[in-house]
Amino acid sequence: MSTVLVTGGTGFIGSHTCVALIESGYDVIVVDNLYNSKKEACNRIFKITGKEVKFYEIDCCDKKALRKVFEENKIDSVIHFAGLKAVGESVQMPAEYYRNNIDSILTVVELMKEFGVKNIVFSSSATVYGSTGKVPLSEDSPLGECTNPYGWTKWMIERILSDIAYSDPTLNVVLLRYFNPVGAHESGLLGEDPQGIPNNLFPNVARAAAGVIECLNVFGNDYDTPDGTCIRDYIHVCDLAEGHVKALDYVATKNGGRYVFNLGTGNGYSVSQVITAYEKACGKKINYKFAPRREGDLPVSYADPTKANRELGFKTKYDMDKMCEDSWRWQTMNPNGLE
Numbered sequence: 001m002s003t004v005l006v007t008g009g010t011g012f013i014g015s016h017t018c019v020a021l022i023e024s025g026y027d028v029i030v031v032d033n034l035y036n037s038k039k040e041a042c043n044r045i046f047k048i049t050g051k052e053v054k055f056y057e058i059d060c061c062d063k064k065a066l067r068k069v070f071e072e073n074k075i076d077s078v079i080h081f082a083g084l085k086a087v088g089e090s091v092q093m094p095a096e097y098y099r100n101n102i103d104s105i106l107t108v109v110e111l112m113k114e115f116g117v118k119n120i121v122f123s124s125s126a127t128v129y130g131s132t133g134k135v136p137l138s139e140d141s142p143l144g145e146c147t148n149p150y151g152w153t154k155w156m157i158e159r160i161l162s163d164i165a166y167s168d169p170t171l172n173v174v175l176l177r178y179f180n181p182v183g184a185h186e187s188g189l190l191g192e193d194p195q196g197i198p199n200n201l202f203p204n205v206a207r208a209a210a211g212v213i214e215c216l217n218v219f220g221n222d223y224d225t226p227d228g229t230c231i232r233d234y235i236h237v238c239d240l241a242e243g244h245v246k247a248l249d250y251v252a253t254k255n256g257g258r259y260v261f262n263l264g265t266g267n268g269y270s271v272s273q274v275i276t277a278y279e280k281a282c283g284k285k286i287n288y289k290f291a292p293r294r295e296g297d298l299p300v301s302y303a304d305p306t307k308a309n310r311e312l313g314f315k316t317k318y319d320m321d322k323m324c325e326d327s328w329r330w331q332t333m334n335p336n337g338l339e
């Protein structure tokens with residue numbers, strides 16, 4: 001049985017990935033400092049899979065504490081989700097973002113080396129691509145000027161892991177560049193549970209549909225797109241989770257190397273189209289108004305997903321309607337998130 005250490009495993013993408021890993025026969029160990037998630041996620045993982053995950057409440061920057069996890073378990077691979085991830089917050093507190101996100105990855109890779117762990121999958125983001133606007137984005141698209149410290153930490157961690165892969169050819173490094181993860185597990189037991197005011201579109205649409213917020217702000221309707229609102233590549237979080245399983249299965253056949261894959265659907269949806277799809281899913285009109293553009297937003301971003309399809313055999317299964325249905329079920333079953 002292959003054992004995977006999932007850092008940030010009680011978070012939105014981490015918890016869904018734990019479910020997919022368990023259902024694919026992996027043993028899972030979760031490390032999380034619960035800064036932006038709740039331990040209840042472990043109970044939900046158990047309810048869905050019938051299997052306990054071994055949980056450690058540890059900050060990945062705490063090398064002494066994290067070493068204990070490597071001492072107590074035979075870890076074959078690491079999937080590294082742990083990190084601060086709010087775009088807006090990163091602009092307000094850049095030093096904390098650089099300290100936390102860079103310190104944690106360095107701690108993890110140092111312990112991997114100490115304990116001879118040879119596989120790491122990193123939760124990267126399409127935000128590392130520059131803002132050339134050329135779409136679809138392939139893995140060969142130029143990396144460039146990130147628009148916020150959060151994005152720069154993803155870019156820097158890709159650089160760190162690439163250099164480490166170069167220095168140790170026996171290491172398998174997989175960089176997964178997510179587009180826009182949305183939706184929830186179809187059981188309604190796991191979903192996006194942002195602490196504080198969410199930045200992202202889907203949780204805000206869900207809250208507008210539920211009446212938690214009075215009116216959804218649509219940031220800009222004067223972009224050079226068919227309906228004037230921004231276009232993104234929304235990917236169901238369960239598809240994304242499956243992409244991580246495919247990545248681990250892939251490196252199990254490799255003896256070292258650096259591998260980069262986009263995880264997206266290849267389809268772009270505008271904000272207005274998301275609202276229309278969500279209204280269909282929830283059966284209500286969503287109250288929204290057009291507001292000024294949000295700084296740093298790209299007009300259009302969506303993936304060329306062919307490399308992950310070709311090399312990993314990864315293909316997204318879920319469409320926009322399913323993303324909205326599952327998001328709405330999560331919202332109605334968990335109006336206060338994971339309590």
Ligand code: WQD
Pocket residue numbers: 085087125126127178179180181199200201202204216217218219220230231232271294297
């Ligand atoms: C999507 C569109 C907004 C909220 C970010 C990160 C990326 C990844 C996904 C972590 C934009 C518009 C949003 C709202 C709106 N994060 N919007 N009203 O900015 O594409 O990507 O989240 O991995 O790294 O950069 O996603 O959901 O914030 O915005 O109109 O209340 O929805 O302007 O056009 P984004 P988003």
